[in-house]
Amino acid sequence: MPDNTYDAIVVGSGISGGWAAKELTEKGLKVLLLERGENIEHIKDYVSTNKAPWEFPHRGGRTQEMIKDYPVLKRDYPLNEMNLNWWVKDKECPYTEVKRFDWYRGYHVGGRSLMWGRQCYRWSDFDFEANAKDGIAIDWPIRYKDIAPWYDYAETFAGISGSKEGLPQLPDGKFMPAMEMNCVEKDVAARIKQNFGGKRNMIIGRTANITVPHENRTNCQYRNKCWLGCPFGGYFSTQSATLPAAMKTGNLTLRPFSIAKEIIYDKDTKKAKGVRILDAMDNKTYDYFSKIVFVNASALNSAWLLMNSATDIWPGGLGSSSGELGHNLMDHHFRVGASGSVDGYEDKYYYGKRPNGIYVVRYRNLDGEKRDYIRGFGYQGGAGRSGWAREIAELNIGGEYKDALSEPGQWTMGMTAFGEMLPYHENMITLDKDKKDKWGMPVLAIDCEIKDNEKKMRVDMANDAKEMLEAAGIKNVSTYDNDYYPGMGIHEMGTARMGKDPKTSVLNEWNQVWDAQNVFVTDGACMTSASCVNPSLTYMALTARACDHAVKELKKMNI
Numbered sequence: 054m055p056d057n058t059y060d061a062i063v064v065g066s067g068i069s070g071g072w073a074a075k076e077l078t079e080k081g082l083k084v085l086l087l088e089r090g091e092n093i094e095h096i097k098d099y100v101s102t103n104k105a106p107w108e109f110p111h112r113g114g115r116t117q118e119m120i121k122d123y124p125v126l127k128r129d130y131p132l133n134e135m136n137l138n139w140w141v142k143d144k145e146c147p148y149t150e151v152k153r154f155d156w157y158r159g160y161h162v163g164g165r166s167l168m169w170g171r172q173c174y175r176w177s178d179f180d181f182e183a184n185a186k187d188g189i190a191i192d193w194p195i196r197y198k199d200i201a202p203w204y205d206y207a208e209t210f211a212g213i214s215g216s217k218e219g220l221p222q223l224p225d226g227k228f229m230p231a232m233e234m235n236c237v238e239k240d241v242a243a244r245i246k247q248n249f250g251g252k253r254n255m256i257i258g259r260t261a262n263i264t265v266p267h268e269n270r271t272n273c274q275y276r277n278k279c280w281l282g283c284p285f286g287g288y289f290s291t292q293s294a295t296l297p298a299a300m301k302t303g304n305l306t307l308r309p310f311s312i313a314k315e316i317i318y319d320k321d322t323k324k325a326k327g328v329r330i331l332d333a334m335d336n337k338t339y340d341y342f343s344k345i346v347f348v349n350a351s352a353l354n355s356a357w358l359l360m361n362s363a364t365d366i367w368p369g370g371l372g373s374s375s376g377e378l379g380h381n382l383m384d385h386h387f388r389v390g391a392s393g394s395v396d397g398y399e400d401k402y403y404y405g406k407r408p409n410g411i412y413v414v415r416y417r418n419l420d421g422e423k424r425d426y427i428r429g430f431g432y433q434g435g436a437g438r439s440g441w442a443r444e445i446a447e448l449n450i451g452g453e454y455k456d457a458l459s460e461p462g463q464w465t466m467g468m469t470a471f472g473e474m475l476p477y478h479e480n481m482i483t484l485d486k487d488k489k490d491k492w493g494m495p496v497l498a499i500d501c502e503i504k505d506n507e508k509k510m511r512v513d514m515a516n517d518a519k520e521m522l523e524a525a526g527i528k529n530v531s532t533y534d535n536d537y538y539p540g541m542g543i544h545e546m547g548t549a550r551m552g553k554d555p556k557t558s559v560l561n562e563w564n565q566v567w568d569a570q571n572v573f574v575t576d577g578a579c580m581t582s583a584s585c586v587n588p589s590l591t592y593m594a595l596t597a598r599a600c601d602h603a604v605k606e607l608k609k610m611n612i
Contacts, residue, residue: 055342059085059306061603062328062343064313064358067164069576069592070349071291071299072207076600077347078304082607085306085341086299087330089350090160092309093139093167095292099282101135109134129541131157131168136281139168145491151500155540156353162309163291164351165543168280171261171288171408172433173213174586175204175224179419184582187427190381190476193581194553194562197224203594210298211289211593212267214409215259223414223586229264231257232273235403237395237436237464238411244525245413253416253521258433260409261289261589268294275405288408310334312492316346316371316572318363324571324612325371331492345571345603345612349596352382352577353482356548357497359559359566359574360484372549372559372566372574379483381476381550382501383583385542389511391518392467393530395436402438402461410435413468413521415585417513426509428475430585432518434468466527470514473585475506476547480539501539511537544588546580564599571612575599 060082063073074086092098106112113135115127125143126132132140141158148156159165178197185192201224208227216231234242234257242255262273263286270286270293279288286293299305310333317326317340327342348355356379360370367373413432418424439462485498515532522530552558555567564579566572575596577588606612 057340058342059083060343060607061085061345061347062087062341063347063349064328065164065348065350065354065576066162066291066296066307067159067349067351067576068166068169068291068589069596070164070347071166071295072593072596073347073349073575073600074299074305075295076597077604078299078302080600080604081304082604083304083306084299085308085343087311087313087328087341088162088307088309089312089333090162090309092162092307093282093292095286095297096284099284102278102281102284104135125155126157128155129157136168146496147488147490148496149485149488149498151498152502153538154499154501155538156499156545157540157543158351162307163296166290167282167292169589170587171279172412172587173208173211173215173259173261173590174412175226176200176584176586176591177222177224179222180582180584183428184476189427189582190478191550191552191554191557191581194551194558199562200591200594200598203598204590206597207590207593210268211261211294212263212270213259213261213590214264216256218254218256218414220254220414222419226259228259229267232260232262232264232407232409233257234411235436236401237398237466241436241466241522241525241527242411245521248524249521254414255411256414258409258412262287262408269297270294273408275407277406277408279408312494313350313358314338314361314494316348316358316362316569317342318366318371318569320366323569325569331494333492336492344607345573347600347603348572348574348578349576352545352548352580353497353499355574355576355578356482357484359549361495363569367568371572372568374568375556375558377478377550377557378559379548380478380481381547382480382482382499382539382545383474383476383547383580384501384539385471385544385583385585386474386503386507386511386537386539387469387471387542388535388537389514389533390432390434390467390469391515391522391530391532392465393522393527395464395466395527398464411468424509424513426506426513428473428506428510428585430470430472430510430514432468432470434466436464436466438462438464466522468518468522470518471542471585471587472507472510472514473583474503474539476550476582477504482548503537503539544577544583546577546583546588549574549578550581551579552581563602564595565612573599573603
């Protein structure tokens with residue numbers, strides 16, 4: 054086989070790209086894994102993971118120079134000195150905001166699998182059937198039964214800890230032992246269940262932190278430093294899980310600093326022949342050839358790659374024949390909820406720094422209930438005690454002040470809602486050919502906003518949180534809405550949606566591009582709706598399912 058020819062090429066090494074590399078190599082294919090950024094090696098390159106706050110020049114915070122250099126990243130928590138090199142340099146990779154969109158990217162091996170929140174929930178048929186029942190956008194081409202075995206498969210390998218609850222709107226999975234709620238959370242959960250007749254359920258989060266040793270990984274150490282990389286492999290990432298599995302086969306070639314520029318399309322065979330890349334180091338173009346291509350560059354960049362490909366046949370790019378490529382952009386809207394103080398637990402504390410919180414399962418617009426909006430939301434949050442950094446106005450100097458700060462502070466409890474955004478055709482991305490990135494390529498223009506349905510939902514998201522906390526005995530409860538702009542949820546979805554009809558969708562039920570069926574897209578771009586739960590587990594399951602299908606079709610010579 055020539056040096057530039059492989060059985061499969063995978064574009065992007067994040068959560069879904071890592072899974073594609075693992076599955077395809079384990080099935081015997083020679084795979085080229087392309088990553089546009091640097092290689093970050095497991096353990097060796099987690100340079101901040103064992104540092105204490107005082108070992109950073111600015112205690113882990115941000116400087117005025119960083120604020121100036123990172124105009125997008127400064128809008129939220131990603132801008133900090135502890136893992137700044139894992140976030141994209143805004144000036145090198147600009148984009149056009151037709152409307153404000155906060156795009157937080159990780160261009161390196163592992164992508165955002167190194168920094169993700171790790172919450173893993175299955176979708177149910179409440180989600181897969183929602184578009185059809187509501188008459189919104191188009192119907193999903195699959196149902197829960199189609200993906201359930203692949204959820205099993207993904208959970209078993211990734212290692213998801215959680216509790217079985219028997220709730221139809223949040224199916225149970227193949228779980229490791231759940232992390233434990235602290236004493237306040239347990240009491241609040243019991244009171245919510247009692248006061249709302251079992252209709253509202255607060256459970257421990259289902260998270261990709263392993264609680265028992267698994268696949269050469271050590272169980273979570275309760276350090277809560279996941280976003281700096283885990284030297285124990287305590288949480289699922291490309292580096293800790295899928296990349297070692299793929300490398301073990303001897304079938305993987307990893308090529309970092311490789312920016313996928315376009316998918317090379319053969320109009321005679323109506324298939325992709327490979328991928329053209331721009332080497333980020335020498336600025337030269339290289340072509341690589343393969344029988345199948347998996348596009349896993351994250352929702353917006355995967356759509357960018359499709360748009361930048363095959364433009365001599367389809368002006369809108371490869372996969373644009375339906376007119377839907379780049380449209381239906383979604384995220385989860387959040388930054389709204391409630392919090393308050395808790396009395397009566399002053400003699401209680403909790404173990405370690407649990408990297409997980411509680412989850413309140415969706416309960417709105419189920420079982421015949423109808424609000425003035427459709428779909429629903431869930432809550433993430435937790436209870437804890439303030440530490441030494443708190444401010445005590447009455448004691449600001451002297452021995453009493455120091456003594457007071459050596460004791461844990463007030464218990465508080467809070468919850469933040471994550472709501473579903475509908476797939477609006479007019480929420481879209483296009484190529485802005487007038488603006489270029491560092492490498493001279495066109496950037497994305499993003500035009501996305503929440504609408505009336507989401508705004509009406511946010512009223513309930515705040516009021517319901519207050520209602521539940523007060524019913525559970527929390528004091529001084531106040532609501533908040535800290536303004537949300539699309540992108541802030543870092544759950545971009547929908548730009549190359551799946552469907553049943555090539556006239557209304559970009560991908561078929563197996564995540565194949567209708568216009569080139571040896572091209573698969575299995576990251577957030579493929580989503581037809583957004584649900585209200587975190588999407589990454591669904592990307593894992595869809596990727597494993599699509600890889601299985603791709604190899605079977607390859608063997609039958611159908612693609």
